[in-house]
Amino acid sequence: MSSNSLSLRNLAAAVVVGIGVLWASAVQAADTIKVGILHSLSGTMAISETTLKDAMLMLIEEQNKKGGLLGKKLEPVVVDPASNWPLFAEKARELIEKDKVAAVFGCWTSVSRKSVLPVFEELNSILFYPVQYEGEESQRNVFYTGAAPNQQAIPAVDYLMNEEGVKRWVLAGTDYVYPRTTNKILEAYLISKGVPKEDIMINYTPFGHSDWQTIVSDIKKFGSAGKKTAVVSTINGDANVPFYKELGNQGIKAEDIPVVAFSVGEEELAGIDTKPLVGHLAAWNYFQSVDTPENTDFVKKWQAFTKDPKRVSNDPMEAHMIGFNMWVKAVEKAGTTDPDKVIDSIVGIKVPNLSGGMSEMLPNHHITKPVLIGEVQDDGQFEIVWQTDGLVAGDAWSDHLPGSKDLKADWVDLKCGNYNTVTKKCGGKGA
Amino acid sequence: MIVIRRFQLIALALLPLVALVLTPPSAAHADTLDALVQKLASGGFSARAKVVDELAATGDERVSAVLEALQGGDLFTRKSDKRVFITRSAGDELTLVDPISGQQAGTAPKSALKKIRVNNRLRRAIRAALGSLTLLNPDPAKRLAAAEAVFKSRDANALAALDTAIAKETNAGVKRALEEARAAALLYSDAPETEKIRAIAVLQTRGDRDALALLLGLAGAGKDAGAVAEVATSSAAVIERNLAAWNTVQNIIYGVSLGSVLLLAAIGLAITFGVMGVINMAHGEMVMLGAYTTFTVQEIIRLSAPELFDYSLFFALPLAFMIAGAVGIAIERGIIRWLYGRPLETLLATWGLSLILQQAIRSIYGPTNREVGNPSWMAGSLEVGSLTLTYNRLWIIVFSIAVFAVLLLILKHTRFGLQVRAVTQNREMAGSMGIRTGRVDALTFGLGSGIAGIAGVALSQIDNVSPNLGQAYIIDSFMVVVFGGVGNLWGTLVGAMTLGIANKFLEPFTGAVLGKILVLVMIILFIQKRPRGLFALKGRAVEA
Numbered sequence: 001m002s003s004n005s006l007s008l009r010n011l012a013a014a015v016v017v018g019i020g021v022l023w024a025s026a027v028q029a030a031d032t033i034k035v036g037i038l039h040s041l042s043g044t045m046a047i048s049e050t051t052l053k054d055a056m057l058m059l060i061e062e063q064n065k066k067g068g069l070l071g072k073k074l075e076p077v078v079v080d081p082a083s084n085w086p087l088f089a090e091k092a093r094e095l096i097e098k099d100k101v102a103a104v105f106g107c108w109t110s111v112s113r114k115s116v117l118p119v120f121e122e123l124n125s126i127l128f129y130p131v132q133y134e135g136e137e138s139q140r141n142v143f144y145t146g147a148a149p150n151q152q153a154i155p156a157v158d159y160l161m162n163e164e165g166v167k168r169w170v171l172a173g174t175d176y177v178y179p180r181t182t183n184k185i186l187e188a189y190l191i192s193k194g195v196p197k198e199d200i201m202i203n204y205t206p207f208g209h210s211d212w213q214t215i216v217s218d219i220k221k222f223g224s225a226g227k228k229t230a231v232v233s234t235i236n237g238d239a240n241v242p243f244y245k246e247l248g249n250q251g252i253k254a255e256d257i258p259v260v261a262f263s264v265g266e267e268e269l270a271g272i273d274t275k276p277l278v279g280h281l282a283a284w285n286y287f288q289s290v291d292t293p294e295n296t297d298f299v300k301k302w303q304a305f306t307k308d309p310k311r312v313s314n315d316p317m318e319a320h321m322i323g324f325n326m327w328v329k330a331v332e333k334a335g336t337t338d339p340d341k342v343i344d345s346i347v348g349i350k351v352p353n354l355s356g357g358m359s360e361m362l363p364n365h366h367i368t369k370p371v372l373i374g375e376v377q378d379d380g381q382f383e384i385v386w387q388t389d390g391l392v393a394g395d396a397w398s399d400h401l402p403g404s405k406d407l408k409a410d411w412v413d414l415k416c417g418n419y420n421t422v423t424k425k426c427g428g429k430g431a
Numbered sequence: 432m433i434v435i436r437r438f439q440l441i442a443l444a445l446l447p448l449v450a451l452v453l454t455p456p457s458a459a460h461a462d463t464l465d466a467l468v469q470k471l472a473s474g475g476f477s478a479r480a481k482v483v484d485e486l487a488a489t490g491d492e493r494v495s496a497v498l499e500a501l502q503g504g505d506l507f508t509r510k511s512d513k514r515v516f517i518t519r520s521a522g523d524e525l526t527l528v529d530p531i532s533g534q535q536a537g538t539a540p541k542s543a544l545k546k547i548r549v550n551n552r553l554r555r556a557i558r559a560a561l562g563s564l565t566l567l568n569p570d571p572a573k574r575l576a577a578a579e580a581v582f583k584s585r586d587a588n589a590l591a592a593l594d595t596a597i598a599k600e601t602n603a604g605v606k607r608a609l610e611e612a613r614a615a616a617l618l619y620s621d622a623p624e625t626e627k628i629r630a631i632a633v634l635q636t637r638g639d640r641d642a643l644a645l646l647l648g649l650a651g652a653g654k655d656a657g658a659v660a661e662v663a664t665s666s667a668a669v670i671e672r673n674l675a676a677w678n679t680v681q682n683i684i685y686g687v688s689l690g691s692v693l694l695l696a697a698i699g700l701a702i703t704f705g706v707m708g709v710i711n712m713a714h715g716e717m718v719m720l721g722a723y724t725t726f727t728v729q730e731i732i733r734l735s736a737p738e739l740f741d742y743s744l745f746f747a748l749p750l751a752f753m754i755a756g757a758v759g760i761a762i763e764r765g766i767i768r769w770l771y772g773r774p775l776e777t778l779l780a781t782w783g784l785s786l787i788l789q790q791a792i793r794s795i796y797g798p799t800n801r802e803v804g805n806p807s808w809m810a811g812s813l814e815v816g817s818l819t820l821t822y823n824r825l826w827i828i829v830f831s832i833a834v835f836a837v838l839l840l841i842l843k844h845t846r847f848g849l850q851v852r853a854v855t856q857n858r859e860m861a862g863s864m865g866i867r868t869g870r871v872d873a874l875t876f877g878l879g880s881g882i883a884g885i886a887g888v889a890l891s892q893i894d895n896v897s898p899n900l901g902q903a904y905i906i907d908s909f910m911v912v913v914f915g916g917v918g919n920l921w922g923t924l925v926g927a928m929t930l931g932i933a934n935k936f937l938e939p940f941t942g943a944v945l946g947k948i949l950v951l952v953m954i955i956l957f958i959q960k961r962p963r964g965l966f967a968l969k970g971r972a973v974e975a
Contacts (some may be wrong), residue, residue: 042789042790044899046793047798047799051799204943205942205943205944206943206944206947209943211688211689213821214939215938215943217819218939220640221674223640224643225644225647226644226646226647226650227648238800238897238899241894242895245823246821248810249810249812249822249823249824251811254551255551255554270800272800272802273804276810375551378504385548
């Protein structure tokens, strides 16, 4: 009996404490606007995503120093989806339903984005997605602040064609949706530019591929047909280090066969000795070496925030910065964090990017960005060798794929993410 | 319109006059050179490439120092007066050297200088220019590099320089390279047909990919119709046939190399899983610990004794063995010994442990890749015929065989090895003979883990060092051990090599993804036929 009453007393105490906690969090919720951060902090993708979590924390801290938003402080809510795609959906639901966040900044891989899409649609919330991706998507609740293929892949190929006189192409990628779609677009584009099919070699490798001997020697072989050859690499994350090491060791120099990469930034180069790689290229919308006062300031703040004077910044970080500032402006314009009102007010908002221009949110929920081509330097940074004259508008549906060139996304007038301009109907394909 | 035309005419008429005034007298040759060098500071990449060509055309030997500095990223402009200097780093500041006179011109902080940037096109121009300038360099290595550079640039203007160089050359190797360079340059000049056909013969003897590229380019260009293109095509075919034969050799060597990596990763597991029968999912993390040990050792060496960097791996090897071995013993004593005979629980417990270890490393070292450098004797490659063998892969083959031999020696010819075999064959009997079975278990597990740590040191040279390193190898390791036959070290060796070579022969036909799947399917079929693997153990241990 006595033990029974003891447990009853415990239960009562627990209930009191529980109510207290609920009350406290309710009070806090009234005072702050919550911002969800949905990036993997463990598992395979932690290598890339942890940085973005830190970048978001810094942006929120900065905003709070400026007095917060709508007179309230911003409060970051960090969750860890652990590189597990279904867990992304679960954690997104938790952020929206339980934590009642006003917006979510997150995801890296396309598959994680695809897995959270239905959640954001169902619960009507907002996601800012900061990574370059394959396009072919436009969803009302998602804002794509990374590059669409026409903001990265196509200009990079143009650069190689015009500046380096490349005639023969190796499209090498990791075997998943982003490289496959990008390479499909690139192949169609190259063929439309008159490159014969036998001058295009497409190669896919598994995630984390580490034995590149055969493929690198195949590239060498392909490159010895008497025409200038280049490699367009959509090789993802971890596999890049052994790939570049093998290139360096087999003596493939950038002057002979340049490699232009879409997934290799300052962060990835941090794991390699870049001396043998000098001259290989990357295409992004931002490099740490961008020489503007805004960027110098940003890098300084970032290194102070992470307490690491050697910490590098990268493209998706800039995308998050642009997305976050756009969201802040949209909330101020709408006077509320209500998703429907913010979605309406954010289109057309312009915020400065770090390369000296003003990026604008477009009706198709993509943004305008400059395209930069950089060459790897021996200190692991990129030297910008070319950039577009102005900003390039992100195109959700590629003009080079048969199924998608008739599609158009417009969430202002058409209220549709996949309007078919031929049949004049919403709902052509995809999202 | 007419007015403008007339004005243009006048301007044209005046142009020679202006030029006359602007061109300094030839006596002041150094001044023109200096003016050219100063021009490098301004303009875009294509303008700079033109200046490089002009510099090369002067033929002045002082130019090569300037171009080398430009190539190496050591050419800077001073922001205050826009003068160009070659720099050498001296502590925090850079020492300035006048590019023409070679005299020191004081020091300057990095912020006061601006690097003159180069891109690929410019790099090619520099390489070509340097090539024709350094053909007569006293250093044979430099002459060889120059010959290669001319070979690649196929600069017909370099022909005269090449002829003088060939006449003077005494080193046979360099002479051959020079002749090949001459042949390449000749083919892209307007030399008579007979000479060109002779040049093609020279290239056919060279017979490598570069020669093939050149010949195919010539055959495809179509500007030399007739005999030359025909001979080029047939020569290219000869080279291609030759290369195809080399290709088989290359596949075998690449296969052995992949096999040796598999062997390294699996050999520790061959002890813990093969000999002891423990399903250790944290095996990959022992490899990772070894790799991170290498990283830590290199960091310490970089900070305190950079001159020892080339020996860093020799320090890392024993340390990695001890650290991974100690962790292994702790795992055995702390977790696994309570779970002997319960494979499912062991599997789950060690799987959990692998996640804990990964996250621990992630918290300590951060989630990003860590840079582990190659010592100089492991960088670069060796050219054998038309094969490119990278030194790091070659060393790993040697290393994995050495580890295998040492391990075999320990198990077969030491007291400890005898005890290990006794305990694994019949625990009760060994115990009653006075062997402390618990201690032997712990040490065996430690040995297996320590070997995994050593493997980590080697793998850090070819793979990236991140907390996920181990995961990439765990499946392959189990595959090798199961395929080779549980409990047999020779089986692991043969298994690893077979899988490596099979993979490399499949890859060119099927691609890396499908190749891997096919290998897996073949193993599944093989295991159906021979459940105990290639080399099945016979005896009591198997029946037990």
